[in-house]
Amino acid sequence: MATPADNSCVFIPGPWSHRFIQANGCQFHLAHMGEHRDDRPLVLLVHGHPEYWWAWRHQLEPxxxxxxxxxxxxxxxLGGSDKTPEGVDAGTLTRDLSGIARSLGASRVVVIGLGRGGMLAWAAPAMFPDLVAGILTFSAPHTRTLQRAGMHVTFRTWRHVAQTFVSPLARKALRNESYVKGLLAEWSAPGNDGATSQAEHYAAAMRLPEAADIAVEQLRWSYTSTTRPDGRKFFDVTKRDIEVPVWTVRGDLDPLLPKRAWHRDAEFVTNTYRHITVPGAGHFVNEEAPEESTSIILEFLASLP
Known part of the structure; x- marks a missing residue:
């Protein structure tokens, strides 16, 4: 008899409530706080790889x-959301954000994303300009930047790309706490354990049925998207100007993305654009520098019209 999956990593207690909602043909889990207000947008926090909602534990309550x-x-x-056979492409994942916002009754939404979640944040106002009020990204230059050949990414990034294509090994590794801890440490600032201290939770989430398989396939899609029909369609959408305020954040010690990766971001934005560098942080800025990240988010939200 199969051992039931341990999903306690999904339902970590806190000041938040755990909710399940239906959107875009899928059931999503989310950690939720606050009350709906007609005069303020819903704030969606979108995690990156290899994480899940827990990455935003420091920001939810403030x-x-x-x-x-x-x-x-x-x-x-990933996490407590449905493991559907489709949906590894960024177009579907971006439409999920719109569906979640509308299922929560929002008419306006701010999307805040880290890493791959930041890629979806960049796409959201291009796909749903009447819904998105602004975006803030951590460790995520504009999507089209990352598809250009060149030196906008580091050797560590390309090494991880290569590892991802050995799918059975990559999937097995993501279920291993020691591997996940090493990956988080490699992508973090030296000596900063803001993300690495949570490796137990992130590995546990990857051990949920099919989660590691889907995580690897989502990464593979990102790396091969320009050769796929759904990828070309997605990048055609991302050519559209972003007409809402955009702030981007980079940890100054991010080993995956050098500062030059953000040099062209302002070209894609017709509204306010601001780039912020957080000292002493690596790729997982919101966990490595939680107080600074929270302050940036609150300042961004207060600046919106």
Missing amino acids: IAQAGYEVAAIDQRG
Whole structure:
């Protein structure tokens, strides 16, 4: 008899409530706080790889206390959300954000994303300009930047790309706490354990049925998207100007993305654009520098019209 999956990593207690909602043909899990207000947008927090909603544990309560409804989601296929056979492409994952926002009753939403979640944040206002009020990304230059050949990424990034294509090994590794801890440490600032201290939770989430398989396939899609029909369609959408305020954040010790990776971001934005560098942080800025990250988010939200 199969051993039931341990999903306690999904339902970590806190000041938030755990909710399941239906959107875009999928059931999503999210950690939710705050009350709906007609005069303020919903705030969606979108995690990166290899994480899930828990990555935003430091930001949920301060955002709610500032008067916003906020939800840290588990992306399709990860954490407590449905593990659907489809949905590894960024177009579907971006449509999920719109569906989640509308299922929560929001008419306006701010999308805040880290890493791959930041890629979806960049796409959201291009796909749904009437819904998205602004975006803030951590460790995520504009999507089209990352598809250009060149030196906008580091050797460590390309090494991880290569490892991802050995799928059975990559999937097995993501279920191993020691591997996940090493990956988090490699992508973090030296000596900063803001993300690495949570390796137990992140590995546990990857051990949920099919989660590691889907995580690897989502990464593979990112790396091969320009050769796929759904990828070419997605990048055609991302050519559109971003007409809402955009702030981007980089940890100054990010080993995956050098500062030159953000040099062209302003070209894609017709509204306010601001780039912020957080000292002493690596790729997982919101966990490695939680107080600074929270302050940036609250300042961004307060600046919106």
